[in-house]
Amino acid sequence: MSTRLQNGGRLVDRSTKLDFTWNGKRLTGFKGDTLASALLANDELLVGRSFKYHRPRGIVAAGPEEPNALVGLGQGGKYEPNQRATTTELFNGLTAKSQNHWPSLEFDVGGVNRVMTRFFPAGFYYKTFMAPAFAWKHVFEPVIRKAAGLGAAPAAEDRDADRYEYFYAHCDVLVVGGGIAGLAAALQAGKSGAKVLVLEQENTLGGRAPVDGVTVGGKPAQDWIDATTKTLHALENVRIRTRTMGAGVYDHGYALGYERLTDHAPEIAGPRHRLWRIRAKRILTATGAIERPLSFAGNDVPGVMLAGAVRDYMANHGVSVGDRVVVATNNDDAYRTAIALKAAGLDVPAVIDARVVADGALPMKAREMGIRVEVGKAISSVYGNKRVTSVGICSQAGEGTKTDELVCDAVAMSGGWSPVVHLWSHCGGKLNWDTEMAMFRPDPARPPLGADGAGFVLVAGTANGYLDAATAIADGHAVGAQAATEAGFAAGEVAAPVGASEAEGPILAVWSMPQGQNKKLQMKTFLDYQNDVKVSDVRLAAQEGYESVEHTKRYTTLGMATDQGKLSNINGLAVLADSLNADIPQVGTTTFRPPYHPISMGAIAGEARGGLFKVLRRTPIHDWTDANGGFWEPVADWRRPYCYQQAGESVKDAVKREILQTRNSVSILDASTLGKIIVKGPDAGKFLDMLYTNMMSTLKVGRCRYGLMCSENGFLSDDGVVARLDDETFLCHTTSGGSDRIHAWMEEWLQTEWWDWKVYTANVTEQYAQIGIVGPNARKVLEKMGTEMDLSAEALPFMAFADGEIAGIKARPYRISFSGELSYEVAVPAAQGQAFWDAALAAGAEFGITPYGTEALHVMRAEKGFIMIGDETDGTVIPQDLGLNWAISKKKEDFLGKRAQQRPHMVDPKRWRLVGLETEDPAMVIPDGAYAVDGTTQANGVKHMIGRITSTYYSPTLERSIAMGLVEDGPERMGDTIMFVRTDGTTINAKIVDPVFLDKEGARQNV
């Protein structure tokens, strides 16, 4: 059984006990424990079930590479699924539960999948669920949905109770990894004067060196680590962050760090996670290495662990994983585990070494301690279900015939170590296969390149392929100096630290244990623990023609779990290479993508939530609207009132009331969101002639003209009224959502194409409040507000404007109308918008003035057949489609979009064109977007469509349903009745009519 040893555990404080809950069970650990070490100390070996077969799974590793021990942490707004027990620091009151089982971890119904293993081969989903079609929807999908998913998502009503934030940091040298190589590098760079940032994912510095008995300068590594840390802390130009993972490396020296501030101590106030957005001149990755499992049958039974992890739990937490631990290896490093176990008084029945010769210092020492060393041997199979009971021994050279069986309760395995090359590779750093060391290591000649064409990522220590302490620390020292130099600093005069550890003999590449493992054993030999990918699956994929490692990955799901193949990738691609009879470098690795280890969604969002998620633009009337029944809807970055609800009134009734009030008397509209762009200069007219389809240069001062803007593709992009303020100055109104886009569009042409034209633009949208006084009594209201301006039809006719004062406020009324009524849109300085609004309400009281919202605006413009950008247009509509030929100049030589509108498809008479539509049943409103059909069916079985609805409303003015739509031959088919289909298959008949439903001659607005 796994238990807490009497002594040892350099990281735990045995005087501070911590209570925690595991699946409802109350357990105790020590300060300094991880959840994994505390679970092992309590003999909780079984921590979860695998994804596909629901096999019992135990802790395998001691770090972020852990594939099995994923748990749900916390409760309510603090609940988070899929947290790794190995990277979760224990705290008092921690609650954790296991995942992927039903009804319980001990007894799991899904485990039946395990019995069905032979029916769940690689590509199972693709192969099984092909037919019949109905079976997918009614049988497979419901079953899979219930069983699928890793962990449970937080409840929808629970909001994340924590806070997150970003940090922006700039440095000369970013060191990722605070092991001995990283510290040596940081010291060199720090002493050079470079601004250095060191990130370490653990809460302690020094990495594995203290666990592995490394010495520096003849003393225990910890002494050097402590001294170096102290020196670094004293340097003002060096910053060290523990519990901060280097998550990703991106273009031009950009890197992401992920700091976990309160996960280990929720009582600390402040943000939980912090995302560091770092720009560094040089990024030095000293990210160490990860041990590989060995591929033998039963290597997923709880109790089978990485040899290094077994050593970690003993040295760091004083926890033994078993009383009798068999060690299986292909290298010398695992002997350190055997020796440590033996030294702690535990039983090591044997070291099973796949190599024929093992006579290095470590194997000899093990033998001297009385440990049985079996060379040329392999584990044929591990026995046990929820924990290891024994292992079968066979010859490594054979197929797996058991020659011996050893009783044990744990297995420590080591298939060698793989440098953590992720950060090196994220941005394109290349790797070499080192046959002798059996690993991929960075190729320093092919680093990721920065803006200046030079490599900006350097790699040092174990991550650079130097697995022994002496060369690793020396490499850190040298590469640290190199990074500082490349960042423009003279390397410091630090003496090179001299590291030492026991010499290691050569490794033997073992990708299959035993060598010729028979098929039956292959089916029990796991490569990817989390996704249940076995050796047999990869071999099957190869047999079925999946030669690319990227395809095999997706077909078998190898390395696609949340650990992203940290343990499985190398073993998997080696099996693939073997199956394909190819070399490992020929097969290559899959792409390394950030983040290195999952980071929280909260950290990615940072502070951008709630009111900070997006900037909200407010008109000067925003607060009044909010206080007076405004029923908000989002319009671009603005909020606009859909309508203004009065007490006890429905939205629908409010819209109807607002329309009738406007048509019958007078209303007020906040139109401040309209874009307002000043275009000024001697060439302003010439410029606007290019931008708009119609002629703007001929516009008289004091007059307005409605204009259309198209893209170079010819498609309608924006519309609005242009006013000529003086000879050289125009004011262009844009749609509410279009002001920034159109201003940028103008600037693009002025800066990149016609830079010699004398034109300036300024977006003055927010400088003015624009308030519409609309309705037959509009003039009376303005006059009553108090003005010396002559607002009569003669002095200020339709499509004219004037400057003056109204209600003592500097005002510019435009005689423009989007409703078809007598209408003045009055621009006043933004700061006086509310005052003007209040004055208008007071003056209009006798006419029953009320404000109206966007829906009333929409209905009234549709009654008049005015188009709306975004309703009648969708990026594929040209002005000609909308019957706007009158607004397209025939005199102008050129304008943006003109050439495109001459293309054959644009002049095709069969293009759908705008018409009005009246339903046979006046009460029936056609659904928006509904398609018109002619009753025929196309060759592909789809109903032939001849048009679609673009705007559709119930008109209170006309007391009937009205719609606008684009219809094939529409304008030629006036009076015809056509059919629209609803989503339930029923149809609505509507008559094609003129799109102007109300006041075709414009009498109402020309008064």
Next chain:
Amino acid sequence: MLILTCPNCGIAADETELHAGGEAHLTRFGAGSSDDEFESYLFMRKNTRGVHFERWRHSNGCGKWFHAARCTTTLEVFGTYTAKTTQPPADLIAKIKAKRPDFEGFTK
């Protein structure tokens, strides 16, 4: 996350400050142009592997457009220059040729 130095305001800007504007130095063909000319202007783009000239706008900065010469594979930036030109400056071309001997020079 590229860094490009805006030649208008001199700031070395993060990509988040910038807006990409596609291939540089296109010749605009408007009304009166042939189908081939218009097609080349509206649709045909180089999609270069290697040295590429492109337009950028310092949209969350000074708001001005500029040009950049960049390697699309290594992301090396050879230089940035004014938007008010129909071709890259000669000294920039010389600089690129010195770094990339097989670069054949700018072609429309």
